[in-house]
Amino acid sequence: MSLLEIIDLHKKFGNLHVLKGINMEVDRGEVVVIIGPSGSGKSTLLRCINRLEEPTKGKVILDGVEITDPKVDINKIRQRIGIVFQQFNLFSHLTALENITLPLRVVKKIPKEEAERIAMRFLKKVGLEDKASHYPHQLSGGQQQRVAIARALAMNPEVMLFDEVTSALDPELVKEVLDVMRQLARDGMTMIVVTHEMGFAREVGDRVIFMDKGKIVEEGTPEEIFTNPKHERTRKFLSMIL
Amino acid sequence: MAIGQFDPHLFLKILPDLAYGALVTLKFSILSTLFGLVIGTVFGIFRIVKNPVLNAISMAYVEVIRGTPLLVQIMIVYYGLPQAGITLPPDISGVLALSINSGAYIAEIIRAGIQSVPKGQMEAARSLGMTYVQAMRYVVLPQAFRNILPALGNEFIALIKDSSLLSVIAIAELTRVGMQIYAVTFNAWTPLLGVALFYLMMTLPLSRLVDYAQRRIGGHESA
Ligand SMILES: Nc1ncnc2c1ncn2[C@@H]1O[C@H](COP(=O)(O)OP(=O)(O)OP(=O)(O)O)[C@@H](O)[C@H]1O
Ligand SMILES: [Mg+2]
Numbered sequence: 071m072s073l074l075e076i077i078d079l080h081k082k083f084g085n086l087h088v089l090k091g092i093n094m095e096v097d098r099g100e101v102v103v104i105i106g107p108s109g110s111g112k113s114t115l116l117r118c119i120n121r122l123e124e125p126t127k128g129k130v131i132l133d134g135v136e137i138t139d140p141k142v143d144i145n146k147i148r149q150r151i152g153i154v155f156q157q158f159n160l161f162s163h164l165t166a167l168e169n170i171t172l173p174l175r176v177v178k179k180i181p182k183e184e185a186e187r188i189a190m191r192f193l194k195k196v197g198l199e200d201k202a203s204h205y206p207h208q209l210s211g212g213q214q215q216r217v218a219i220a221r222a223l224a225m226n227p228e229v230m231l232f233d234e235v236t237s238a239l240d241p242e243l244v245k246e247v248l249d250v251m252r253q254l255a256r257d258g259m260t261m262i263v264v265t266h267e268m269g270f271a272r273e274v275g276d277r278v279i280f281m282d283k284g285k286i287v288e289e290g291t292p293e294e295i296f297t298n299p300k301h302e303r304t305r306k307f308l309s310m311i312l
Numbered sequence: 313m314a315i316g317q318f319d320p321h322l323f324l325k326i327l328p329d330l331a332y333g334a335l336v337t338l339k340f341s342i343l344s345t346l347f348g349l350v351i352g353t354v355f356g357i358f359r360i361v362k363n364p365v366l367n368a369i370s371m372a373y374v375e376v377i378r379g380t381p382l383l384v385q386i387m388i389v390y391y392g393l394p395q396a397g398i399t400l401p402p403d404i405s406g407v408l409a410l411s412i413n414s415g416a417y418i419a420e421i422i423r424a425g426i427q428s429v430p431k432g433q434m435e436a437a438r439s440l441g442m443t444y445v446q447a448m449r450y451v452v453l454p455q456a457f458r459n460i461l462p463a464l465g466n467e468f469i470a471l472i473k474d475s476s477l478l479s480v481i482a483i484a485e486l487t488r489v490g491m492q493i494y495a496v497t498f499n500a501w502t503p504l505l506g507v508a509l510f511y512l513m514m515t516l517p518l519s520r521l522v523d524y525a526q527r528r529i530g531g532h533e534s535a
Contacts, residue, residue, distance in 0.1 A: 122435055145442070152439075155432060159435065160436075172450055222440070
């Protein structure tokens with residue numbers, strides 16, 4: 071059974087039909103890369119998966135549990151789904167360390183000392199143990215994004231969602247973030263990655279999904295999508311960005 | 313004497329009384345700001361939650377308070393409530409009226425403060441499994457309060473001055489103490505200049521502090 075299953079997912083904002091019946095499955099340990107033009111609904115799809123946006127219709131099933139069921143405790147579910155945003159969204163009044171310990175303490179009720187130990191372990195994992203007491207505004211974009219990844223990982227999620235996490239970074243800072251994600255994939259994390267970094271998609275992705283206008287146009291191995299796309303729209307998109 | 317009949321002798325004699333009046337003023341202002349902060353936080357949040365009823369209640373409260381004179385509000389609490397069967401001592405009436413008044417202004421400040429925190433902060437907190445209340449308490453409000461500290465300081469300063477209206481319900485705050493001295497001595501300039509001086513001694517340092525806070529916050533704004 072796949073870890074994550076999305077069945078006929080629709081999302082409307084008023085009259086704007088943004089997702090028009092998305093079906094996909096993600097296996098445990100799989101890295102799925104989603105590409106597609108601006109406005110095609112990639113962010114909305116990720117945000118529907120942890121219900122930051124409420125889907126208009128359809129189901130999201132995580133490990134056999136339908137999380138789109140209104141009766142489900144979404145705060146419990148969200149601990150199992152990490153998400154990292156384009157704009158980092160670190161808590162600006164807290165240090166790097168506190169950014170990670172806050173949810174551990176508030177959500178998981180882990181005592182302070184243990185939360186700090188866990189936080190340090192994940193800061194180390196992203197190479198920032200020496201920046202523990204820095205505030206977000208004292209960190210570069212790349213460092214902030216790595217803290218954001220560490221914060222999500224510290225919750226011990228089963229799947230990680232990445233929404234164009236390198237798009238707001240200066241080019242020279244992109245690599246340090248991608249390196250962390252590469253390592254994460256190697257460690258066996260299940261990941262859904264929305265990105266414009268085609269090199270990364272090719273190298274790390276097990277599967278690539280091309281989305282356009284709220285639908286999945288085609289999907290396949292990176293090899294299939296990048297060297298031999300079946301659909302005209304995929305070809306056009308790739309020729310524009312490669 | 314250049315200024316009316318300023319009497320340095322009298323001035324020295326009434327200093328302790330004025331100082332005591334100033335303490336009372338400070339006490340009422342601090343208490344009312346604190347209660348106002350609680351009321352304001354609640355109604356400020358009522359303004360932004362997705363609930364039309366709470367939105368409307370909060371808006372009505374703010375409009376009514378801001379649209380009527382504080383003096384009238386004080387008199388309604390002091391003279392009106394007893395006729396509705398609720399009799400409160402003057403001190404309590406005074407704090408109540410001032411708190412309800414400052415709560416409305418602070419609600420607006422809090423609302424603006426919450427809206428000054430980028431939406432991504434709430435989203436990130438929710439995405440980590442925090443409830444709406446936890447996200448507000450640990451992520452949004454601390455940042456909102458940091459941003460609105462100067463505005464809250466100004467509100468406190470305004471309240472120090474506005475609390476002079478409590479003199480009409482026989483609370484012995486600074487203004488009333490001055491008026492009482494005038495009534496006994498028939499010398500207006502000495503007590504009233506003293507009163508003004510004491511107000512300034514409270515408000516000027518606070519204004520400085522607000523300026524300082526404003527500069528600091530402006531200094532390291534972060535995304
Ligand atoms: N909260 C919202 N309210 C109204 N419309 C929205 C909202 N969020 C997204 N949209 C619209 O939905 C469409 C899809 O947006 P989405 O952000 O999912 O696209 P995307 O594929 O992530 O694009 P990009 O590559 O630019 O990030 C866009 O037309 C966008 O304007
Ligand atoms: Mg997007």
